[in-house]
Amino acid sequence: MGSQDLMESLLRGKLSILLLFLWVCAATGSVTYDHKAILVNGQRRILISGSIHYPRSTPQMWPDLIQKAKEGGLDVIQTYVFWNGHEPSPGKYYFEDRYDLVKFIKLVQQAGLYVHLRIGPYICAEWNFGGFPVWLKYVPGIVFRTDNEPFKAAMQNFIEKIVSMMKAERLFQTQGGPIILSQIENEFGPMETSIGAPAIAYTKWAAQMAVGLNTGVPWIMCKQEDAPDPVINTCNGFYCENFTPNKNYKPKMWTENWTGWFTEFGGAVPRRPAQDLAFSVARFVQNGGSFVNYYMYHGGTNFGRTSSGRFKATSYDFDAPIDEYGLLNEPKWGHLRDLHKAIKLCEPALLSVDPTVSWPGNNLEVHVFKEKSGACAAFLANYDTKSSATLTFGNGKYDLPPWSISILPDCKTAVFNTARLGSQSSEMKMIAVNSGFSWQSYNEEPASSSVDDQITAYSLWEQINVTRDSTDYLWYMTDVNINPNEGFIKTGQSPLLTVMSAGHVLHVFINSQHSGTVYGASSSPKLTFSDRVNLRVGNNKISLLSVAVGLPNGDLHFETWNVGVLGPVTLDGLNEGIRDLSRQKWSYKIGLKGETLNLHTISGSASVEWVQGSLIAKNQPLTWYKTTFNTPAGNDPWALDMSSMGKGQVWINGHSIGRHWPGYIANGECGECYYAGTYTKTKCRTNCGEPSQRWYHVPRSWLNPSENYLVVFEEFGGDPAGISLVKRTTASVCADIYETLMTGQMLDSGNVNTKAHLLCPPGKKISHIKFASYGLPQGNCGNFQEGKCHAHKSYNAPQRSCIGKQTCMVTVAPEVFGGDPCPGFAKKFSVEALCS
Ligand code: GAL
Numbered sequence: 013m014g015s016q017d018l019m020e021s022l023l024r025g026k027l028s029i030l031l032l033f034l035w036v037c038a039a040t041g042s043v044t045y046d047h048k049a050i051l052v053n054g055q056r057r058i059l060i061s062g063s064i065h066y067p068r069s070t071p072q073m074w075p076d077l078i079q080k081a082k083e084g085g086l087d088v089i090q091t092y093v094f095w096n097g098h099e100p101s102p103g104k105y106y107f108e109d110r111y112d113l114v115k116f117i118k119l120v121q122q123a124g125l126y127v128h129l130r131i132g133p134y135i136c137a138e139w140n141f142g143g144f145p146v147w148l149k150y151v152p153g154i155v156f157r158t159d160n161e162p163f164k165a166a167m168q169n170f171i172e173k174i175v176s177m178m179k180a181e182r183l184f185q186t187q188g189g190p191i192i193l194s195q196i197e198n199e200f201g202p203m204e205t206s207i208g209a210p211a212i213a214y215t216k217w218a219a220q221m222a223v224g225l226n227t228g229v230p231w232i233m234c235k236q237e238d239a240p241d242p243v244i245n246t247c248n249g250f251y252c253e254n255f256t257p258n259k260n261y262k263p264k265m266w267t268e269n270w271t272g273w274f275t276e277f278g279g280a281v282p283r284r285p286a287q288d289l290a291f292s293v294a295r296f297v298q299n300g301g302s303f304v305n306y307y308m309y310h311g312g313t314n315f316g317r318t319s320s321g322r323f324k325a326t327s328y329d330f331d332a333p334i335d336e337y338g339l340l341n342e343p344k345w346g347h348l349r350d351l352h353k354a355i356k357l358c359e360p361a362l363l364s365v366d367p368t369v370s371w372p373g374n375n376l377e378v379h380v381f382k383e384k385s386g387a388c389a390a391f392l393a394n395y396d397t398k399s400s401a402t403l404t405f406g407n408g409k410y411d412l413p414p415w416s417i418s419i420l421p422d423c424k425t426a427v428f429n430t431a432r433l434g435s436q437s438s439e440m441k442m443i444a445v446n447s448g449f450s451w452q453s454y455n456e457e458p459a460s461s462s463v464d465d466q467i468t469a470y471s472l473w474e475q476i477n478v479t480r481d482s483t484d485y486l487w488y489m490t491d492v493n494i495n496p497n498e499g500f501i502k503t504g505q506s507p508l509l510t511v512m513s514a515g516h517v518l519h520v521f522i523n524s525q526h527s528g529t530v531y532g533a534s535s536s537p538k539l540t541f542s543d544r545v546n547l548r549v550g551n552n553k554i555s556l557l558s559v560a561v562g563l564p565n566g567d568l569h570f571e572t573w574n575v576g577v578l579g580p581v582t583l584d585g586l587n588e589g590i591r592d593l594s595r596q597k598w599s600y601k602i603g604l605k606g607e608t609l610n611l612h613t614i615s616g617s618a619s620v621e622w623v624q625g626s627l628i629a630k631n632q633p634l635t636w637y638k639t640t641f642n643t644p645a646g647n648d649p650w651a652l653d654m655s656s657m658g659k660g661q662v663w664i665n666g667h668s669i670g671r672h673w674p675g676y677i678a679n680g681e682c683g684e685c686y687y688a689g690t691y692t693k694t695k696c697r698t699n700c701g702e703p704s705q706r707w708y709h710v711p712r713s714w715l716n717p718s719e720n721y722l723v724v725f726e727e728f729g730g731d732p733a734g735i736s737l738v739k740r741t742t743a744s745v746c747a748d749i750y751e752t753l754m755t756g757q758m759l760d761s762g763n764v765n766t767k768a769h770l771l772c773p774p775g776k777k778i779s780h781i782k783f784a785s786y787g788l789p790q791g792n793c794g795n796f797q798e799g800k801c802h803a804h805k806s807y808n809a810p811q812r813s814c815i816g817k818q819t820c821m822v823t824v825a826p827e828v829f830g831g832d833p834c835p836g837f838a839k840k841f842s843v844e845a846l847c848s
Contacts, residue, residue, distance in 0.1 A: 062309025272331025346435025475576025656734020
C-alpha cells in the first residue's frame with residue numbers, strides 16, 4: 013500500500029469513525045452551548061420553558077398539565093427535585109405517587125418536550141426547609157451550604173443518587189432521554205457574598221462535583237455570578253434583560269421569570285399582568301436571551317405539611333398560566349402562547365446574528381436582527397409607562413401602546429404586541445355543590461402534665477429539636493402552685509402570664525380552659541402571649557400548645573432558626589412579684605392526641621367517641637370533625653370552601669390536602685392594577701380584607717365515587733356547617749380585542765380584520781351573551797361596561813354565531829355590527845359569553 017493509499021484508507025477510517033460518532037449522537041442526542049444559545053443536536057435553539065413541580069399536583073394531573081404546557085408553546089418543563097420527599101430518613105428513599113420523578117420525566121418525554129432538572133439539592137421554592145430533609149440538621153457537625161464536610165458528603169450522596177437514577181433510566185439527552193439541562197445549588201450567589209471564603213470554596217466544589225458526574229448535558233447555577241466553567245450562570249427575577257453571563261461564550265439564560273408570586277397566610281394574593289410578563293420576555297429575547305423559564309407555569313398546591321415556614325399558604329397558584337387546579341389562567345396562558353409563536357417565527361434571525369439597535373425617539377428602541385441570507389426580525393419597543401407612540405419603521409407606521417413591544421418576524425408585519433391581549437380571557441367561579449355535610453365532632457382535651465410524662469426537662473426546648481418536624485404541634489406543660497395567702501385572691505386581680513415564643517402560633521390553656529391564642533406574621537414569626545389568667549389556690553396546670561407552620565426555606569444558616577416557646581415564661585402579680593417559670597420542670601408531648609390515634613383514617617377514627625347532630629362542637633378550639641360524602645357528578649376540579657373555619661388541617665380519604673387558615677385575613681392595600689411600569693410583588697394584589705386562602709384544592713383522584721371520608725382538625729374554632737365542596741368552573745369566557753390585527757400598526761399596508769374567538773371548556777356550550785360592545789367598551793372579563801361609543805347592534809353577531817356552540821368566531825369589523833359607531837377612533841370589541 014502506497015502512502016497515498018494509506019492516507020486515504022486512514023481518512024476513510026477516520027471518516028467512518030466520525031460518521032459512526034455522528035450517528036450515535038443523532039440517535040442519542042447531544043447538548044452543548046455557545047454564546048448565543050443551548051445547542052440540541054448541534055442546533056441552536058430558542059427554548060421556552062415552564063416550571064411544574066411534580067409533588068405539587070397528582071400523577072393523574074400530570075399528563076394534562078404537560079399537554080397544556082405543550083399547547084402553550086413550551087419546549088421544556090423545569091422542575092426541582094424534592095430531597096425531603098425522596099429521602100424522608102437517611103438512606104430510605106421514596107419515589108412513589110406524587111414523588112415518582114421518573115414517571116413525571118417520562119411523561120414529559122412522551123409529550124415530546126425536554127426537561128430541565130434542578131437537582132439542587134437546596135431548592136428554596138417555598139417548600140418545607142427549602143427541600144432539605146429535617147434529619148440533615150441533626151447530622152453531627154453539619155453546617156448547611158458551605159465548605160463543610162458532613163454537608164458536602166450528604167449533598168453529594170443525594171445528587172449522585174438522582175443522577176445515577178436518571179442514567180439508569182436513560183433520561184439524559186445524551187442517552188436519548190429528555191433531560192437537556194441540570195442545575196446544581198440554587199441562588200447561592202447572595203449567600204456567598206455574606207459567608208465569604210468558605211462559600212467560594214463550596215461553590216467550586218459543587219460545580220466540580222456536578223460536572224464530574226458526566227451527565228453529558230450542561231449544568232447551570234442560577235444567581236451565581238462566579239459559576240465556575242463550564243457551568244452556566246443564569247438569571248432569576250421579574251426582569252432579566254440586562255443580565256449578562258460571566259463569560260462571553262455562555263448563553264444568556266433566564267431560569268426564573270416569576271409569573272406572579274406566592275401567597276402567605278395573612279398576605280394579599282399577588283397577580284402579575286400578562287402584558288407585563290410578555291413584555292419582560294420580549295425584552296429579554298430582543299437583548300439576546302435564548303432560554304426563558306416561567307416560574308411557575310403551574311404552581312399547584314402545597315399538600316400536607318410541605319409548605320415552608322413564615323406562613324406560606326397551602327395554595328401555590330402563583331398566578332401561573334395554568335392555575336392551581338390545572339385550568340388555563342386566561343388571558344395569561346393564551347397571551348404567552350401567542351408570544352411564543354411570534355418568537356419562534358423570529359428564531360432563525362435571532363439565533364444567527366446580533367441585533368442592530370437604534371433609538372428613534374424618547375423611550376423608543378428598535379432591535380433589528382438581519383441575516384445576510386435575508387431573514388429579518390424586528391422588535392419595536394415603547395418603554396413609556398403612560399403614552400402610546402407611533403413609530404415609523406421601514407415602510408410602515410406602528411402604533412405601540414405604553415410599556416410594550418411589537419414583534420415583526422419579517423421586519424414588516426407586527427404579529428404580536430405584548431400589551432394587546434388577543435387571546436380569550438375567562439372568569440372562573442367556585443360554585444358550591446355540596447354544603448349539607450352531616451358532621452360529627454370530637455373535642456380533644458388539652459394535654460397537661462402528669463407523673464407519667466416521658467419527656468421532661470428543667471428548661472424550655474426548641475420545638476423542632478423535640479418533634480423533628482413529625483408534626484406541627486408540641487405541648488409545653490408545667491404546674492404552678494398558688495398559695496392561699498396570695499394577694500391576688502382577695503383583690504381579684506389575676507396574675508399576668510407572659511410567654512415568649514419564636515413562633516409560629518401559641519394556644520394557652522390553664523387548667524384545660526382555653527385562655528388565648530396568639531400568632532406571628534410572615535414579617536416576624538416571633539410572638540408574645542401576655543394576658544391575665546385564672547389561677548386557683550393549689551395546683552394549676554399550664555399547657556401551651558405551640559404550633560409550627562413549616563420550617564424556613566432559606567436564608568443564611570436557616571438550619572439554626574428556632575421555633576417554639578424559648579421563653580422567658582413568667583407570672584407577674586404574685587406576692588413574690590414576678591415568678592420566672594422558664595427553669596422549672598416542663599413536660600413535653602409531641603403531637604395531638606388525634607394525630608397519635610390517626611383520626612384522619614377510618615380505622616383510627618373508631619378509637620374515640622364522636623358526637624353528632626345538635627351536640628356537635630362549634631367555635632371550640634382543638635376540635636376534630638368528620639363526615640362522609642359521595643362525589644357529585646361532573647368533571648370540574650374540586651375544592652373545599654373553608655371560610656367558616658379558623659386554622660388546622662384537612663384530610664380526604666387519608667390524604668392531607670394541607671393546612672387551612674382562612675381565619676388569617678389578607679392585610680394591606682390592594683389598589684388598582686395597571687399593567688404598565690416595573691412590576692413588583694406588592695403591585696396588583698388581590699383579596700385584601702378577605703381570607704388569604706378560602707378554597708383548598710381536593711384532587712379528583714383522591715375521591716372515590718362514594719363514601720369519601722373527610723376529616724378536619726380545627727385549632728382555633730369554627731363552624732363546620734359552613735364548609736362546602738365547590739367546583740371550579742369557567743363561568744364565562746370573554747374576548748376583548750382591537751378591530752385590526754394591531755390597531756394602527758400597519759397603517760400603510762392596510763388593515764386586517766381580527767376575529768374574536770370564544771371557547772367553552774369541554775362539555776359546555778355558550779348559553780347566553782352577557783355583554784357585547786363594539787366601540788370603546790371598558791373594564792375586564794366579568795365587569796365590562798359600554799363606553800362613550802357603542803354600536804347598537806353589537807349583540808346580534810355573537811348571538812347568531814355563538815349560542816348553543818362550544819366554540820365560535822365573530823369578525824371584528826364595522827359592517828358586522830351595523831356600521832361604525834365612532835369613525836376615526838381605534839375601536840375594540842368586548843364580549844362576555846356564559847358557558848353552561
Ligand atoms: C427564588 C427561588 C425559588 C422560589 C422563588 C420565589 O428566589 O429560587 O425557589 O423560592 O424565589 O417564589
